Amino acid sequence: MKFVVLCFLWAITITTSEQFTTYARAMNHVGISVTDIDAVLAWYHDVLGFTVLIAPVEIAVNNSTPMGSLLSQMYPPEMKRVKMAHMSSGNGVGLELFQFIDPPTRRPNTTSFEYSRAGLFHICVTDPEPENLVRRIVETGGKQISPVLTVFPGEIYQAVYTLDPFGNLVEIMATSYERQMSNRDPNVTSQISDPTITSRPSKSQQLSTSSVLQKIIAKN
Known part of the structure; x- marks a missing residue:
């Protein structure tokens, strides 16, 4: 009997671990590339009131530092140097600033x-x-x-x-x-004259979302 119960619990664990739960994820941060990171940081702090979490720092994209090693695995090999800074809005959503040095960011x-x-x-x-x-x-x-x-x-x-x-x-x-x-x-909400068109998806449109996602995945 114990063996049967253990097998049942093991099966539940495997099934649960393979399931993907869709829920409303929190917006974590937005990343923006800029040509003058110091000026952008000052403007977003002075005008919009964003909090500076980490002031601009220049990073060599190689294995000389932990952050440089991390970036070297995220970006193509032609990227050599970058400046980064981190800010936070009033409700905690981050603003991540990038100024690419080599090669440079285009204005x-x-x-x-x-x-x-x-x-x-x-x-x-x-x-x-x-x-x-x-x-x-x-x-x-x-x-x-x-x-x-x-x-x-x-x-x-x-x-x-x-x-x-x-x-x-x-x-x-x-x-x-x-x-x-x-x-x-x-x-x-839609501000349109055609009553057959609404801004809210119908039940059939909601059901078709998964098929649209599958097409996007297949295309890429």
Whole structure:
């Protein structure tokens, strides 16, 4: 009897270890490559109030240091030197800054934002008074891209697009993302006239997510 119980427990352990649980992961940090890490660190500290966790340090990407050895396993062999710094936002999400030295980071176009380019589009910070932060951003070399807009008619939720002085798109929202976007009428959220199209996925769309993921995995 004991042998049967042990076999049953062993089978449960194996099955459990092979299962992958999907749940809402916490956002840990965002990494941004820059051309002047000291200037970026100072701006994000002085204007957005981010906390400096680790000041900029230059690292040789080789086996001479533990961090250099780690980076040498993450990046292609042509990368030789990099500066890194680490910051934290008001809710604990990290901002990791990279200035690639050899080969050097290329400066982006700071005159406009490339909204049609695939990939990381923008970061967003929360400030209950967006106008004041926009004014500070402009005073310190950034740009205001859009007006301060009311997201939903008749409500307090506001948002505005800005560029930092280094060409990165920074959105400002007056409230948290969950508060602004949760429990919305899909027809209001989508702001479209076709009632057959909604911003919330139907049950069939939800069920098809796994098949879409399988296609992405197969393609790559």
